[in-house]
Amino acid sequence: MSPALRPPLPPDRRPDVLIVGGGAAGAVLAARLSEDPERDVLLLEAGPAPQSAADFGADLLDARLVPGARPDQPGTVLHGVHLTPERPWAVVRGRILGGSTTVNGGYFIRARRQDFNRWAAAGNPVWAYDRVLPSLRAMETDLDLGAGPLHGGDGPVRVARTDWEHPAAAAFHDAARAGGHQQDPDKNNPAAPPGIGPVPSNSVAGIRSNTALNYLTPQVRSRPNLSVRGDTAVVRVSITGGRATGVVLADGSELRAGEVVLCAGALASAHLLLLSGIGPRADLTRIGIPVVHDAPAVGAALSDHPQVVLDWTPMRNLPDPRENWLGGCLHLASGVGEFGAPDGPGDVEILQSLVPMAGLTGGRTGTAGEALPFMVAAQAPRRSGRLRLVSADPGSLPHVDLGYLAGPEERVRMRAAVTAAATVLTASPMTALGRPGPTFPGTEVLGHAVELDRWIAEHLGTAQHTCGTVPMGPADEPEHAAVDQYGRVHGIAALRVADTSILPDAPLRGPANTAVLIGEIIGDAMCRALP
Known part of the structure; x- marks a missing residue:
């Protein structure tokens, strides 16, 4: 159904959790949170939200192809960046349910132990390798090695090696x-x-399997407490009295919610925070956006390979x-x-x-x-990039310097x-x-x-592994951390970020596997209402 024909959401709809972005982490989060029948979950995806594998179409499922490499692929959006001051580039992100897992290469290698322990040492103890290993195992079915101390045998993501x-x-x-x-x-x-x-891959038997297919199965999509809505772009978070109360859509309408979670990706989630008045005070003031919360770490030092x-x-x-x-x-x-x-x-x-x-x-x-x-x-960890606003217009993408070389x-x-x-x-x-x-x-x-x-x-090109635009860490280090280890935005109640933007830096391997893990870790924390 086209956006023009889709009936509007009821104006009095107030889900317990509103998730912005149905990608690698957002789809996981929606599935996990809606396991509780008492929790009403609304997932908004800016692009299409196919109902089944057949609806995605052969081009997006053929593991011999990389949809994100095609300039004419409608399930993507291009972001202009600078690799160096002299070298502009266009990076691709998925704009469809499943996000970049729908259009990427299907590479599914875990971050290294050193990555997890480095993030934990930066004030995020739940991210230590030994603590995340149970989640890494639970989210996969390793078709080559099976269940064991390192690998899972009955998780939603099937993993096979080339x-x-x-x-x-x-x-x-x-x-x-x-x-x-x-x-x-x-x-x-x-x-x-x-x-x-x-290469460990989440493409199996020639089929690329994204997080929408892995987690938002027909059975999950049929839950009465879960609504998935595509072609619905968010332009900012509504904040009242230091608390997120909902989101404003591109058509100007507003949706209210008990809690908002941004899962729009490392570029778009930071952009939404800045448009909402959460970011470096001087940058927001320069653009003319009222400062809701001075968060100097947002966009200040991104990481990529x-x-x-x-x-x-x-x-x-x-x-x-x-x-x-x-x-x-x-x-x-x-x-x-x-x-x-x-x-x-x-x-x-x-x-x-x-x-x-x-x-x-x-x-x-x-x-x-x-x-x-x-x-x-x-692929050594590095934080020499930066994302900053150039306009308060949501349609104007932020300026991104990857800071290579x-x-x-x-x-x-x-x-x-x-x-x-x-x-x-x-x-x-x-x-x-x-x-x-x-x-x-x-x-x-x-x-x-x-x-x-x-x-x-x-x-020079880029591996498109952007992380760190909204880094996690202690609240008393605002220059280095914008969210805590569970994605809660410092200084704003009922607002979280759950995607690779929260990783302090890019891991030593591509981050697709870790992006799914973020959905699992933060989903578990929300389900258990961890302090």
């Missing part, structure tokens, strides 16, 4: 091993050293991927800083695509004669990442099957720091 059957994947595996990299068969095992291994793509071109036609666009994944240490130490968790990721870039952006899987991309990212350590880390990738891609198991592609630094670049820095800056 394999080495594709010739390009097998060559990548053999090249990494020939270069001395260790086997890493279970990347969700925190005790395993970084190395070459298959810089990435470049190196190409490799097969010398013969290879088969299309059978079930998943992902091949293997190599994690290694850059040798830079704490997280790049040789005995550390690994701060560089080399992720293989079995589909050419033109196929990813064009919605096709064919590989004949085309280069295959390897995504090379430096801002310091010498990150430039050295990216050099190490590209050099390591180039070494693997020119090893004999890879050269027996193919050769470096058009996007590949030559020997005249790889051996010279200045030239390599220039090449990286010219080819």
